[in-house]
Amino acid sequence: MCLYIVNSFEDMDEKSFEHIAGRLRDRAVAQARRFGLDIADAEDIAQDVMLRMWQMRGDLDRFRSPEALAMTIARRQVLNSFRRRPPESMDAVPADLASIAYGPLEDIEDKDNEEWLAARLARLPETWHTILYMRQVERCSGSEIAARLGIKESSVRTLLARARKILLEKMKERR
Template sequence: MKPDTFNREILPIRMRLMVRARQLTGDDGSAEDLVQEVMLRLWSMRDELDRHANPEALAMTILRNKANDRWRRCRLERESVQTVMPCGTSEEERAEAADDVRLIEHIVNGLPPLQSRIFRMKEMEGYEADEIMAITGCTSESLRQNLSRARRRIREEFIRITTSRVL
């Protein structure tokens, strides 16, 4: 699909995507972010859009999937902090646990791209191994090795940083 055709056929869908995104998120800012991600995804696959009978349905599906991914990620982040710190803990302990989660997120960002992606999908977004292998195209052995290396590196970096913080 040529850029002018994309502008003529896909850009009008944007307003309908915004309405649906607001329904899904309940927040204008998050809705705008989601729609922007969908538009970028559609732009990146513009050469394949001619093969789709209904580009609007495709856009709505992408929007729903991205919203589900965000919801899942947020839920898992909340659960990880709550799992680390039970309800009876003090505000200071909860803040420290949140700091630890942010530190781990920072460490994950520094991993090699494949390890980071696999770790995020498995541990933060809750994907199953089969789904990760289908998305990344790696074998079960490669998945296991990359996940193990990522976990080991995260653990080592976390210990190194937190130990230097205490000293």
């Protein structure tokens, strides 16, 4: 295997870029696969990485390692792809869970969990409880909640996050 070494990335042409591109592309695919993407999505990420690396070829000498730069770009591309995906619905129950028969012990545990959660919800400040109820039960959007309560949408997001955080902390303590 012969590697073509470039003294300066500024002088990099298409041929010299091709010599390092294969290695960078393989590493970008592997990076994307580590995040759980299927092969097709990982290939798309790698393609985006290679395009970005080609666009930056004149500035690559500012970085210590083109491999590290490619991995950083790949990681950011993967995270951006996750952000663009619509949230998955939690309404659908997987078929294997729907067929489980619950017995008396599970009924008692469910009742105990419901009572515990109801008590924790009752201890939340009224506004937090209202926002959480409107979002989780009534399925209102942030803008709808803001309009109905007469507050800013950013306040809705903040209060909703705080309420969820408090409940999550209490759940962790309970275990």
